[in-house]
Amino acid sequence: RHKFWETQPVGQYKDVGDASLSEGPIEPPTPLSEVKQEPYNLPNAYEWTTCDMESAETCDEVYVLLKNNYVEDDENMFRFNYSKEFLSWALRVPGYYRSWHIGVRAKASKKLVAFISGVPARIRVNTEIVKMAEINFLCVHKKLRSKRLAPVMIKEVTRRVHLENIWQAAYTAGVVLPTPITTCQYWHRSLNPKKLIDVGFSRLGARMTMSRTIKLYKLPDSPVTPGFRKMELRDVPAVTRLLRNYLSQFVVAPDLDENDVEHWLLPNENVVDSFLVESPGSHEITDFCSFYTLPSSILGNQNYSILKAAYSYYNVSTKTPLTQLMNDVLIVAKQKDFDVFNALDVMHNENFLKELKFGPGDGQLHYYLYNYRIRNALKPTGLGLVLL
Ligand code: NHW
Ligand code: EN5
Incomplete structure (x- = not known):
């Protein structure tokens, strides 16, 4: 075989x-x-x-x-x-x-x-x-x-x-090889439903019109959480502590130090975007969210050549409910003109996917380790690792 x-x-x-x-x-x-x-x-x-x-x-x-x-x-x-x-x-x-x-x-x-x-x-x-x-x-x-x-x-x-x-x-790979440690599902949240339908990325639902669909996916103009802002260099120590503590609960996760966080999570234009919640009173950093930018070429469409997609990266909520935090990140992704926001069912993502109107995609992502055996079956929720 x-x-x-x-x-x-x-x-x-x-x-x-x-x-x-x-x-x-x-x-x-x-x-x-x-x-x-x-x-x-x-x-x-x-x-x-x-x-x-x-x-x-x-x-x-x-x-x-x-x-x-x-x-x-x-x-x-x-x-x-x-x-x-x-x-x-x-x-x-x-x-x-x-x-x-x-x-x-x-x-x-x-x-x-x-x-x-x-x-x-x-x-x-x-x-x-x-x-x-x-x-x-x-x-x-x-x-x-x-x-x-x-x-x-x-x-x-x-x-x-x-x-x-x-x-x-x-x-990771979209194909099945010997043998996945776990298999994840891609989920998609429409930000620009008209374009997604026009290019064949999604379909008009049964008993749905285009105008009802556009209304369904409408988002507020700006984030709602007080203290929600872009991550800066001075936040690296606090974000590293928050993230290390959060990732410690997963079976498989990266061991990130401040150098890694600076590289992987400090905003880098058109590559990675990161936001956090700084508590307005205490200035404590309580929540964090991020996504990376990965466009796709649209093959053989008359009207469009690029699909602008954001991919959920690492998210941590300790005070702001995760669903609210992710709704805010959808709002900024929409402001930045992304057509779709994608996420895997890893970490705690399942807790917001349905409520925030993500739908399951037709793609899966299999995770693998080379020369390392894991003894117990792993669910996607046991994974604290996102590869690009
Ligand atoms: S997954 C994305 C992979 N890239 C693509 O899908 C791009 C489009 N496809 C291609 O370019 C992310 C070709 O189809 C490729 C295969 C190059 C995929 N992983 O040359 P043959 C990654 O980059 C096996 C691993 O004739 P091809 C992760 C296949 O099962 N193996 O095929 C990469 C078969 O072996 P088998 C894959 O179509 C992880 C053999 O290749 C694979 O011309 C790499 C056939 O070879 C895939 N995605 O070229 C492993 N796709 O035993 C890293 C096919 O079944 C391991 N195959 O006969 C760790 C290494 C480091 C260890 C350090 C200690
Ligand atoms: C490793 N770093 O199949 C990368 N993407 O669902 C390699 N489908 O975009 C691994 N087929 O479902 C790559 N729209 C594995 C993924 C390869 C790419 C891939 C899938 C993931 C994808 C889209 C488009 C399908 C087009 C036809 C899809 C449905 C969206 C819909 C939006 C509204 C709510 C329901 C879902």
């Missing part, structure tokens, strides 16, 4: 539910001197390249490859269009390794035809904090599909992660 994945240290289907297997690494690390020193072999017409994401030209090449060849929905109507600024933010993280940003070029033309990336992260699984690579942006040009290039790229990134003495990874 899975000629490649069967050979890898990941949870295998035959082991699902086997109570004799313990939680933790599936195989032990090998001495660094035993890690293969040379890159894996590519088909003869292709060569490895390390992509310098500090170079505007290289960043542009990665951007164009993904823009034309990355993830589409099941009916090929939309394709993710991560911006260059987003890719630079997602890949140049605190302590990143240049060697983990891996491209494949055609030897003759030097054209970039495939990419895979890793970034370092500390992920807590139950009580263990594990150094991992977060693997993302695996992409093979449409014309080179089904030639078993992906397994070579995965082995190569694994080798380069091993060379940094890191032996575990986390990744």
Whole structure:
């Protein structure tokens, strides 16, 4: 069934539910001197390249490859269009390794035809904090599909992660592989229902007119919670405390320090937006919410070429009810001209999805760990991790 994945240290289907297997690494690390020193072999017409994401030209090449060849929905109507600024933010993280940003070029033309990336992260699984690579942006040009290039790229990134003495990874995918730690559902909240219907992202409900639909999704002009404001640099220590405390309740969550919070959550124009509630009396920071910007290309529509989507990121409520907090963030997303606000059913998101008129999408997201077994079945609500 899975000629490649069967050979890898990941949870295998035959082991699902086997109570004799313990939680933790599936195989032990090998001495660094035993890690293969040379890159894996590519088909003869292709060569490895390390992509310098500090170079505007290289960043542009990665951007164009993904823009034309990355993830589409099941009916090929939309394709993710991560911006260059987003890719630079997602890949140049605190302590990143240049060697983990891996491209494949055609030897003759030097054209970039495939990419895979890793970034370092500390992920807590139950009580263990594990150094991992977060693997993302695996992409093979449409014309080179089904030639078993992906397994070579995965082995190569694994080798380069091993060379940094890191032996575990986390990744998500829309496809089922051996074997998900949990499966999440995408939910969507219409902000611009007319455009969403026009481009085929959503449909007019039964017994609904366009004007009733527009009215249904109307939002106030500005946030309602007193003390709701954009996060600033001076908030990093308080936000880090709030977030660390909140994430401690989940089975799988990132272990974030102030450096990480500054990188991942400080507002970065057209990439990540973060807001908090500062208690008007005490100036205490009691609540936090954030989203990232990921537009999709609309494939073959006469009137529109881009769908502007916001994706729920990390949210923490201690005083403002979560539903009210998320309603405020929907309001700012609408003000910023997003067409749709997307969220997964992770963390406590289920508590606001239905009330705030999100509807389930046709896509799922499976979460995976490489070389780490989790003993008990995990629900999406046990996940405190959002990958981009
Ligand atoms: S998920 C998004 C992945 N990208 C896309 O879907 C873009 C559009 N598709 C493509 O570019 C986020 C190609 O279809 C790709 C596959 C490149 C996906 N993950 O080359 P072949 C991520 O980036 C397996 C893992 O012939 P292809 C996360 C497939 O099951 N494996 O296929 C990435 C089969 O193996 P099997 C995937 O269509 C995580 C083999 O690839 C996969 O030309 C990576 C077929 O290869 C996927 N999304 O290219 C793993 N899609 O055993 C990281 C297919 O079933 C692991 N496959 O025969 C950790 C590494 C680090 C460890 C450190 C210790
Ligand atoms: C890892 N970092 O399928 C990324 N998106 O539902 C890789 N559907 O947008 C993983 N098909 O349901 C990628 N509209 C996995 C996701 C790939 C992209 C994907 C889905 C998620 C999606 C939309 C459009 C469907 C178009 C036809 C969808 C319905 C919205 C509706 C709004 C009103 C209330 C009910 C729902």
